[in-house]
Amino acid sequence: MSEIKTESEQTTRAGEWKTFLFITVCLFPILSVMLVGGYGFSVWFLQMFMIGPPGHG
Amino acid sequence: MIKLIKCFWRIVSKPSVHLSFGLLTMGGFLAGVIFWGGFNTVLEATNTEEFCISCHEMSDNVYVELQETVHWQNRSGVRATCPDCHVPHNWTDKIARKMQASKEVWSAVFGNIDTREKFLAKRGELAQHEWDRFTANNSLECKNCHNYNSMDFSIMSERAQVQMKMAAERDQSCIDCHKGIAHELPENMGSGEGTLAKLEEMATSGYNKGQSYYSVRQLPLFTDNTLTTEAGQLNAATKVTILAVEGDAVQVEIDAWRKTKGFGRVMFEDFAMNVNDGFLTKEVAQSDDYMSKGESKVDDLTGLPWQKVEVKLWMRNSSLTESRDTLWTFAKTTYDSSCSVCHTQPAENHFDTNTWPGMFNGMLSFVNLDGDTQALVLKYLQKHSSDFSDEAH
Numbered sequence: 001m002s003e004i005k006t007e008s009e010q011t012t013r014a015g016e017w018k019t020f021l022f023i024t025v026c027l028f029p030i031l032s033v034m035l036v037g038g039y040g041f042s043v044w045f046l047q048m049f050m051i052g053p054p055g056h057g
Numbered sequence: 058m059i060k061l062i063k064c065f066w067r068i069v070s071k072p073s074v075h076l077s078f079g080l081l082t083m084g085g086f087l088a089g090v091i092f093w094g095g096f097n098t099v100l101e102a103t104n105t106e107e108f109c110i111s112c113h114e115m116s117d118n119v120y121v122e123l124q125e126t127v128h129w130q131n132r133s134g135v136r137a138t139c140p141d142c143h144v145p146h147n148w149t150d151k152i153a154r155k156m157q158a159s160k161e162v163w164s165a166v167f168g169n170i171d172t173r174e175k176f177l178a179k180r181g182e183l184a185q186h187e188w189d190r191f192t193a194n195n196s197l198e199c200k201n202c203h204n205y206n207s208m209d210f211s212i213m214s215e216r217a218q219v220q221m222k223m224a225a226e227r228d229q230s231c232i233d234c235h236k237g238i239a240h241e242l243p244e245n246m247g248s249g250e251g252t253l254a255k256l257e258e259m260a261t262s263g264y265n266k267g268q269s270y271y272s273v274r275q276l277p278l279f280t281d282n283t284l285t286t287e288a289g290q291l292n293a294a295t296k297v298t299i300l301a302v303e304g305d306a307v308q309v310e311i312d313a314w315r316k317t318k319g320f321g322r323v324m325f326e327d328f329a330m331n332v333n334d335g336f337l338t339k340e341v342a343q344s345d346d347y348m349s350k351g352e353s354k355v356d357d358l359t360g361l362p363w364q365k366v367e368v369k370l371w372m373r374n375s376s377l378t379e380s381r382d383t384l385w386t387f388a389k390t391t392y393d394s395s396c397s398v399c400h401t402q403p404a405e406n407h408f409d410t411n412t413w414p415g416m417f418n419g420m421l422s423f424v425n426l427d428g429d430t431q432a433l434v435l436k437y438l439q440k441h442s443s444d445f446s447d448e449a450h
Contacts, residue, residue, distance in 0.1 A: 011068055013075040019068045020076060024088035032092065040156035043149055053193035054150040 103155065109139040112165050118176045122240045135202075142198045142239065143187070181243035188232055192422075196231035203231065215277050215373070219290055220428045236425045260378045264307055269298045270377035273384060274429040278370040280341065282306040288347065288370045289322070289337035293433040294384045294440075296326075297377065300369065311335070311368040315342075316361050317353065328363050329356040330410045332439045333432070337368070388437030395424045395434075406446035410439045 047053055073081060102108060110116035120139075123129050128137040145151050163169075170176045191198070205225040210218050220234070236242060260273050272295045280286040282303045291297065297309035313324035313334045322342040324334035341347050351365030378384065396402035408416055417435045426434065 011071070011074050015064070015068055016073050016075050019065060020073075020081065020084060022065075023069070024084055028088070029092050033096070036096075036152060037156060039149075040152035043153035044157045047153060053190040054145055054147070054153075055193050055195075 100151075100155070103158075104140045104144055106138040106140070114165060114170050114176065115139070118173065119240050126239050128239045137202070137239070141201070145194075145198070146201065177244065180241075184236075184240075184243055188236065191232035192230055195228065199231040199235075216274070216429075219275055219277055223428070233422075234427055242425070257376060260376050262375070264299045264302060264374065264377060266299050266302060268379075269296055270379060271296055271381045271384065273376050273378050275335075275432055276372055276376055278335070278337075278372050279306075280347065280370065282308070282371050284371060284373060287338060288341045289335060291335040291372065292333045292436065293429055294381055294388075294436045295334045297372075302374065305374050306371050307374045308369060308371050311370070312365075313368060314363050314365055317364045318361060321364070324366070324368065325363075328354060328365070329358065330439075330444065331414060332410060332436060341370070384433060385437050385441075388434045391426070391430055392434050392437065395426065396420070405438055405441035406443045408438075408442055410442045410444045413438045413442055 110120045128142075130136065145154055170179055205221075205228065208221060208225065210222055213221060223229075224234070257273055261270065264270060272291050272293055274293050276291045278288040278291055280288045284306055291311070295311070297311055299307055300310055301308040311324060311334060313326065314328050314330075315321045315324055320339050320342050322339060323336045326332040326334050337347075347370055348366045348368045351367065353362055353364045355362050392402060392405075403416075414435060417431075417438060421431065
């Protein structure tokens with residue numbers, strides 16, 4: 001068990017904060033929008049080429 | 058850059074050293090709440106009329122046209138906004154429609170329909186997209202407000218009753234008949250409505266006993282002169298002979314044939330010819346009080362027994378004309394204009410009387426004719442078919 005980490009492996013408090021904020025504020029929201037958008041596009045393309053406009057019931 | 062991503066991955070892939078478990082969970086949870094709220098707010102915002110008409114393609118064309126219609130202003134003070142009719146309410150379909158709007162954004166950016174002329178030239182295509190959609194979902198967005206089960210047929214006009222009851226029975230898609238009610242129709246697609254109203258004006262007023270007349274449209278029949286109990290329906294351009302005139306009501310005789318298989322509800326103009334004269338309710342068709350029966354013959358081609366009947370019923374003292382000529386002229390114009398939009402229409406005498414209904418009904422979904430006009434045009438085609446034409450074909 002080594003208590004001393006090398007410089008490159010050192011995780012700083014600031015680094016973790018930055019990463020955390022980046023993930024919650026930018027990355028995941030963007031990914032979510034892309035996911036929903038992609039889902040919408042794929043349904044649209046399916047409607048155009050295969051299943052036709054949305055039906056009823 | 059690669060170093061940055063590597064550094065990012067190193068932090069992300071390991072348990073945090075400095076930030077507590079609670080903080081991370083709480084932070085992620087809060088961010089999720091805020092994101093979801095924001096996402097829905099944006100979805101809602103793009104689902105408002107203000108958003109729709111923020112591009113002039115919409116606000117200068119379809120939005121202005123809507124303001125002339127009952128969906129904009131009416132005695133009940135309820136109105137439909139753009140997304141009520143044009144955005145699916147089901148989540149998946151809604152998201153798909155939102156993505157589809159990328160096409161509209163593209164058009165707006167490149168100005169594909171930035172003038173009235175360009176819009177008018179494209180209207181037919183654009184309208185067809187919406188009609189296809191409404192046809193596929195059985196007019197779901199209409200039915201979100203208008204429900205067959207909630208319709209009180211008794212307070213509709215007689216004419217509306219006839220059509221709406223038939224539609225309700227089949228849960229018909231509203232758009233089948235009601236095209237062009239919220240925006241103008243594409244050019245060359247005016248419905249027969251206006252012209253038929255003129256025909257209605259041409260209908261003779263004051264009918265002489267003993268004389269024969271023709272119905273200008275589909276008309277309700279009644280069992281007695283109070284015109285309360287429905288007895289059936291007279292088809293358009295059908296010959297009736299006036300037996301009695303009593304105030305608002307006339308008693309008429311319909312000379313018809315019917316097939317005696319089943320209830321014999323449908324009346325035909327002639328033996329073995331499927332030229333519709335109208336139909337009777339089950340009660341009337343099975344009762345001897347309203348008709349005298351004549352000879353019976355079997356049609357060799359179909360093996361069906363036919364029976365001649367003289368039906369005596371009451372109807373409203375209106376909407377009859379002395380000759381079928383004006384009706385035929387109107388029907389011919391409609392046939393020529395509506396059917397030539399897509400193809401060269403066949404000559405009337407290209408088919409025989411019993412072939413026309415199948416041909417005609419197969420094409421109906423491509424044109425915009427109201428029920429009365431449909432009935433009239435079909436009858437015109439049948440009465441000018443090869444059976445009635447001297448020209449050999």
